[in-house]
Amino acid sequence: MLIVALDPPYDADVLKWIEYRYNLLKPYVQGFKIGLPAILEVGFKAIGKILKNYEGLLIADLKLADIGDIMCISAERAWIHGFNAIIAHTFVGYEQALDKLSKLCRERMLKLILVVSMSHKGSAEFIDRHVEEFSELARKVGAWGIIAPATRPNVLKRIRAFVGNNIKILAPGIGTQGAEPGTAICNGADYEIVGRAITHTENVLENAFKIIEQQKEEVAKCRGLQ
Secondary structure (H helix, E strand, C coil): CEEEEECCCCCCCHHHHHHHHHHHHCCCCCEEEEEHHHHHHHHHHHHHHHCCCCCCEEEEEEEECCCHHHHHHHHHHHHHCCCCEEEEECCCCHHHHHHHHHHHHHHHCCEEEEECCCCCHHHHCCHHHHHHHHHHHHHHCCCCEEECCCCCHHHHHHHHHHHCCCCEEEEECECCCCECCCHHHHCCCCEEEECHHHHCCCCHHHHHHHHHHHHHHHHHHHCCCC
8 A cells, every 4th residue: 555755856846847747647556644844835725636536545744743723723724725644743742732633634534644764764762652642642542643764663563562453553664764565554654655765756647656566575475475
């Protein structure tokens, strides 16, 4: 299961860049993640027009980390313009923070995805010390999904063992950051998030197909199907 991160380079025409890749890839992937740089550059409204009526996952990756009232304003903006999922940090805690955001998400049928670990090495310095606590909080607020790293399979497996099967795990770090396609799914993820290894190449669709095929082969291997 593949989610494509649409993060344009700084010198791109953001809307044209997103639209081209979105139209190429939408029949073949399960969703898209739009990061903060693109949203800051052109706004939710302009991006929402391109992605209008998309039926897969459409994630606003704002990595919200604020008091609840402010996070709710941002989440509401994403929802108004067609996003059906939003990413927030877990470290802000429950009271007057994730309690309010999770309530809004339930009311708007907006999928709440919480970061419990990240794919870069610095995550081990502070965030990874609290993955069980963050995972427990994700369960408490009824999060639809959590972010856990494809780059550190041991952390990914710990998180899956802790949360069970009722929360989706989305794993970034495939490709440019070093994790191989399919390995995160083999270690407990439901979705792998891939960005630059697909979107910053000349043959976007061809590279997406390669990654999808690699996913299938790796999952078949780890599940003993070949």
